[in-house]
Amino acid sequence: MIRPAPVAFALLAFAVRVICQAQPLAFEVASVKLQPWTGKGTETMNIWVEGNTLRAEHLSLYSLVEYAYNLKDFQLSGGPPWANSPHALLTTMTLFQVIAKAPASDPPPTIDQFRQMLQALLADRFQLQIHHVSKTLPTYNLVVNKGGPKLKPSSPDEKFAMHVSSGAAGGIRINATNVTIPRLVEAQLVVYVSRPIIDKTGLTAPYDFTFEFVPENRDAAGGDAVSIFTALMDQLGLKLLPSTAPYDTVVIDHAEKPSAN
Numbered sequence: 001m002i003r004p005a006p007v008a009f010a011l012l013a014f015a016v017r018v019i020c021q022a023q024p025l026a027f028e029v030a031s032v033k034l035q036p037w038t039g040k041g042t043e044t045m046n047i048w049v050e051g052n053t054l055r056a057e058h059l060s061l062y063s064l065v066e067y068a069y070n071l072k073d074f075q076l077s078g079g080p081p082w083a084n085s086p087h088a089l090l091t092t093m094t095l096f097q098v099i100a101k102a103p104a105s106d107p108p109p110t111i112d113q114f115r116q117m118l119q120a121l122l123a124d125r126f127q128l129q130i131h132h133v134s135k136t137l138p139t140y141n142l143v144v145n146k147g148g149p150k151l152k153p154s155s156p157d158e159k160f161a162m163h164v165s166s167g168a169a170g171g172i173r174i175n176a177t178n179v180t181i182p183r184l185v186e187a188q189l190v191v192y193v194s195r196p197i198i199d200k201t202g203l204t205a206p207y208d209f210t211f212e213f214v215p216e217n218r219d220a221a222g223g224d225a226v227s228i229f230t231a232l233m234d235q236l237g238l239k240l241l242p243s244t245a246p247y248d249t250v251v252i253d254h255a256e257k258p259s260a261n
Contacts, residue, residue, distance in 0.1 A: 151236060
């Protein structure tokens with residue numbers, strides 16, 4: 001019997017791999033429909049993955065695109081008025097439900113693969129067309145203030161916890177245990193300022209701290225509350241410095257509301 005040479009097997013395997021890579025990732029089945037906000041109290045606005053299923057509840061097209069392309073709010077622009085209504089009442093916004101199942105696999109697809117599948121779904125159902133633009137945008141650099149950080153290192157046996165509540169005079173209070181500065185920036189600080197924040201502190205260890213402040217562009221209701229800029233310096237020994245940085249941004253050129261399915 002004539003056996004194929006090892007080189008032939010290698011070439012065949014390479015060809016199969018190239019063909020598989022060329023096939024775009026796509027959901028096996030997907031439901032996309034309008035999902036108005038009713039205000040009944042049991043609703044949620046979120047997107048998440050469970051096994052081989054992606055679910056989105058009460059999300060705008062902007063939110064879906066941001067998840068699909070892994071963008072922050074400031075990285076997305078364009079599109080029709082109904083795609084994003086940040087200042088409108090929830091009950092007047094155009095929101096959607098998406099339930100999409102990927103082909104069965106073990107292990108299930110990665111988050112990056114789900115993002116690629118959602119990109120294909122948006123192009124198909126919303127006729128989404130986009131282009132990328134590199135922009136230099138205003139940012140803040142988070143640095144260590146003069147005198148050093150005012151942070152208590154966490155004990156090795158402490159568990160992560162970050163509780164956000166209302167502070168004095170209309171402010172925000174964050175009680176943190178075993179929290180790193182990069183995680184604080186990503187999960188909280190960027191929510192309360194008008195620009196993206198780049199962590200340049202060089203601090204990588206977890207810390208315990210309480211941080212109370214008034215978000216940027218919000219007036220304090222009393223004399224005890226301080227701005228997020230002052231609070232960072234006085235309470236954590238950190239400082240926000242205005243700067244700029246290049247970012248990849250996405251512009252929506254065209255989108256249509258999906259037909260009922």
